[in-house]
Amino acid sequence: MRLPDGLAPWAVRASSSRGRLHAEPGGGARSPFQRDRDRVIHSTAFRRLQYKTQVFVYHEGDHFRTRLTHSLEVAQIARSIARELALEEDLAEALALAHDLGHPPFGHGGEDALDAMMKPHGGFDHNAQSLKAVTLLETRYAGFDGLNLTWETLEGLAKHNGPLRRPAPYIAEYDRLHPLELSTHASAEAQVAALADDIAYNNHDLDDGVRAGLFTLEEATALPLVGEAHEAARRANPDLPRDRATGEVVRRVINAMVNDTVAEARRRIAALGPRSADDIRAHDRPVVAFSDAMMEANNELRAFLFQRMYRHWRVNRTTQKCKRALQMMFSLLHGEPRQLPPWWQARAGEAGSTAAARAVCDYLAGMTDRFALEEHRRMTDPTIPG
Known part of the structure; x- marks a missing residue:
């Protein structure tokens, strides 16, 4: 169901945004969420993502993903899903582009190192650090610290993975200043960005793992999801060159995951019958998710990558x-x-x-x-x- 503005009744709307912590003049032709997206793109933290690793350190090759290229891929997938579900695309894109701003250097190894050193001081969490980057650490504007993003974008950054029963220290501290309703789910747009992150992450690591020689595409086809995509690629291209096979497989896996997400979200939304974005927030589980079958397939892919890539001796x-x-x-x-x-x-x-x-x-x-x-x-x- 779409309303005259082209959005579903349960989509977040820029016209009803809860605004910014520091009041500002309107943005002219740009909506509040477009301004959020633009501020993220122009931020120092976003530019630094170019030289922050996903799995491989920056000097190990020019063709491996970085946090920047990953964020762009997440944004593309998020916009595609949001469009299919008649959600606010600009908000989904802003969240996708901002979700990794708090990641330290050296990927998850860097996060583990900082968390260990910060244990006596509340630990380290990259989601909390993303919120900190956009609310405190960026110093581009004369009137405030941070980027002064809308409430909806900050809410999505803080709890895109679900309600926060025990928020990290900085999130709890910020919530006392600017309450983000941490006990509820985030908007459907934030849920889209979170799932787009999973889709992009697993698939580009599959691509990079083959490219790096950590495992072969043939080894990965033992996974049903990858094997089915490989068979479909071969049927469509009987003479498929070996050097193009991985790209053909990865795009089919991404497409399968996106289609599954859209179908499952429509099923859950139909069952819930929400009338507003707040109905999505108040629900006891996400409305944007994989089906059970796709969740199992995704977990199998993640387990394969964990053993064959993230725990590979060279990476370790x-x-x-x-x-x-x-x-x-x-x-x-x-x-x-x-x-x-x-x-x-x-x-x-x-x-x-x-x-x-x-x-x-x-x-x-x-x-x-x-x-x-x-x-x-x-x-x-x-x-x-x-």
């Missing part, structure tokens, strides 16, 4: 080296914050304090892979000028 070796570099820098800077650039020194305060730990963590989390490796060399090699 690089991950451990990068984790040690981050942990060493954290220890050095936390113990002596005067090594930080002036702006960060002012935030850090006393050596060894929780304030210093948080400032050092924010400083390190914002680094690209390239800058982190260079900074580690500057901090540990006496022959390199500081």
Whole structure:
């Protein structure tokens, strides 16, 4: 069902946005969610995603995905699903582009390293760090810290994976200032962005894993979902060149996942009968999800990638080296914050304090892979000028 504006009754609408924490003049021809998207794209944190890894560190090859290319792929998938479901595409796209802004260098290894170092100070969570980036750490505007995004975008960033019963410290702190209704689900648009993230992540890791030689496409076809896509590609192209087979398979797997998501979302929405976006938020489970069969297939793919890619000895070796570099820098800077650039020194305060730990963590989390490796060399090699 679509209303005269082309959206479903349960879609979020820019005209009824709950606004921004800091009031601003209207954006002219751009809707509030288009302005959110544009602010994300122009942010420093977004540009840094170009040199933040997914699985491979930036110097390991120019053709592997980075956080930037991943975010663009998530945005494309999110817009496609939102369009099929008559949802607010600009909000879904803004959330897709912003969802990884809080990721530290070196992928999940970097996140694990910072979480271990921050345990005495509340831990580290990349979703909370994404919210922190857009509400505090970006310093582009004269009137406020952060990007001053709409309530709907901030809500989606905070809880796109579902209600937060035990929110990370920064999310809880921000929620006291600007309540985001953490106990409910997020909008359907945020749910779309979250599932688009899963679709993009697993499929581009399948592509990158084959490209890197960590496993072969033939090994992956043991998975029913991949095997069926491979068979379909062969039927459509009997003389399919080997160097194009992976691309043909991946696009078919993505298409199958997107079609399944749209069909399952329509089924759940029909059963719920929502009349507004708040009905989606109040429901006891997401309305945008895989079917049971596709969820099982996706879990099989994820388990395969975990064993054959994320735990591959080559990946592990690089991950451990990068984790040690981050942990060493954290220890050095936390113990002596005067090594930080002036702006960060002012935030850090006393050596060894929780304030210093948080400032050092924010400083390190914002680094690209390239800058982190260079900074580690500057901090540990006496022959390199500081």
